[in-house]
Amino acid sequence: MTYTLTDDSPLLKPFDSGVIHTPHRVFMAPLTRLRAESDGTPTDLQTEYYRQRAGAGLIITEATQSSASAGGAYMNTPGIHNDAQQAKWAEIAEAVHNEGGQIFVQTWHVGRVAHPDLPGGDPVAPSAIAADGKAHGPNGSVPLVTPRALETNEISGIVDAFRTSARRAIDAGLDGVEIHGANGYLLHQFLGDDTNQRTDEYGGSPANRARIVIEIVKAVVDEIGADKVGIRLSPGHKANGMNESDTVPVHQELLRAIADIPLAYVHFLIEPTDPVLATLRPEITVPFLLNTGFAIESDFAQLEKLVADGTADAVIVGRWYISNPDLVERLKKGAELTEPNQATFYAPGAEGYTDYPSLETQNA
Numbered sequence: 062m063t064y065t066l067t068d069d070s071p072l073l074k075p076f077d078s079g080v081i082h083t084p085h086r087v088f089m090a091p092l093t094r095l096r097a098e099s100d101g102t103p104t105d106l107q108t109e110y111y112r113q114r115a116g117a118g119l120i121i122t123e124a125t126q127s128s129a130s131a132g133g134a135y136m137n138t139p140g141i142h143n144d145a146q147q148a149k150w151a152e153i154a155e156a157v158h159n160e161g162g163q164i165f166v167q168t169w170h171v172g173r174v175a176h177p178d179l180p181g182g183d184p185v186a187p188s189a190i191a192a193d194g195k196a197h198g199p200n201g202s203v204p205l206v207t208p209r210a211l212e213t214n215e216i217s218g219i220v221d222a223f224r225t226s227a228r229r230a231i232d233a234g235l236d237g238v239e240i241h242g243a244n245g246y247l248l249h250q251f252l253g254d255d256t257n258q259r260t261d262e263y264g265g266s267p268a269n270r271a272r273i274v275i276e277i278v279k280a281v282v283d284e285i286g287a288d289k290v291g292i293r294l295s296p297g298h299k300a301n302g303m304n305e306s307d308t309v310p311v312h313q314e315l316l317r318a319i320a321d322i323p324l325a326y327v328h329f330l331i332e333p334t335d336p337v338l339a340t341l342r343p344e345i346t347v348p349f350l351l352n353t354g355f356a357i358e359s360d361f362a363q364l365e366k367l368v369a370d371g372t373a374d375a376v377i378v379g380r381w382y383i384s385n386p387d388l389v390e391r392l393k394k395g396a397e398l399t400e401p402n403q404a405t406f407y408a409p410g411a412e413g414y415t416d417y418p419s420l421e422t423q424n425a
């Protein structure tokens with residue numbers, strides 16, 4: 062498929078917010094690719110992958126463990142909680158900067174979708190309610206188990222891990238941090254009334270369910286500055302067994318509590334036609350990044366319109382960046398886009414990872 066962005070495209074206008082200064086508005090989505098070492102140390106292959114995609118303007122990295130016990134949902138996801146990991150992230154940051162790009166690391170805690178078969182994977186969650194689904198560990202696919210409900214006095218440790226991993230990100234030279242509040246992982250599990258049935262101050266009312274996320278935003282901002290912090294949310298997304306019934310009030314509570322903080326951005330994964338977006342959009346006081354989600358035939362004309370009419374300030378693209386390291390160059394020239402091969406999304410090695418050509422390498 063081809064699509065041409067003309068010079069006057071709203072997607073080709075510069076974007077400036079906080080520390081982010083990019084020449085266009087087609088940023089790269091966080092994409093788990095399972096190419097890290099088994100202990101979460103990023104690899105040279107990852108450095109090359111991100112270097113190739115520096116033209117994305119802003120890269121948001123794959124979800125990355127905020128602590129040694131924050132992962133365990135998948136094998137070979139990276140962490141940013143020890144010196145060796147930080148050192149490799151520094152190499153990635155340098156490689157992206159040398160090519161003129163910027164890079165935020167997405168930090169996460171997977172909560173109840175961790176599995177004891179995987180490193181770091183003793184699942185904890187707001188409440189002892191298992192997700193319906195499977196984990197993919199060294200022994201193949203196994204059903205998810207019932208997590209342990211976090212004690213109230215453990216929550217400050219979770220918040221602190223987001224803070225200290227953000228410090229490591231900045232010390233490594235990464236440009237900023239995206240807090241992963243989406244897709245049914247720990248923070249989304251706290252927001253959801255189906256997954257959070259706590260009776261302490263972190264459960265019950267929308268304000269209570271949003272509390273841990275607000276605390277994490279404030280802690281990370283306090284540590285590294287609001288201009289280096291974004292947050293991803295996916296209101297109502299049914300990923301990882303989520304099925305919250307009051308998406309709007311709980312996300313409203315959260316967005317209102319952080320409205321005075323000049324974050325670099327708020328990022329949603331949501332269908333643009335979802336009425337939840339129209340309701341929540343006015344609550345967002347900072348630049349808004351939109352990933353319309355899971356439509357590979359994704360219509361770039363629609364993405365242009367969403368920025369032109371102010372629904373979003375920039376768009377986030379996932380799979381087209383997997384298979385087109387120079388996506389924006391191709392769109393500017395109307396060059397053929399390479400289709401992504403789903404079979405290698407999560408496979409080890411360079412195939413389907415760093416071997417997609419750019420126009421330059423293709424024509425060399």
Ligand SMILES: Cc1cc2nc3c(=O)[nH]c(=O)nc-3n(C[C@H](O)[C@H](O)[C@H](O)COP(=O)(O)O)c2cc1C
Pocket residue numbers: 090091092093094122123124167241243244293330352353354355356357359377378379380381406407
């Ligand atoms: C292989 C793959 C890995 C993903 N990993 C993450 C992730 O680590 N963090 C996240 O927030 N979303 C993740 N997502 C969701 C993407 O960020 C994005 O929302 C989704 O791919 C839809 O956008 P697209 O249609 O442009 O691909 C992943 C999606 C795919 C296909």
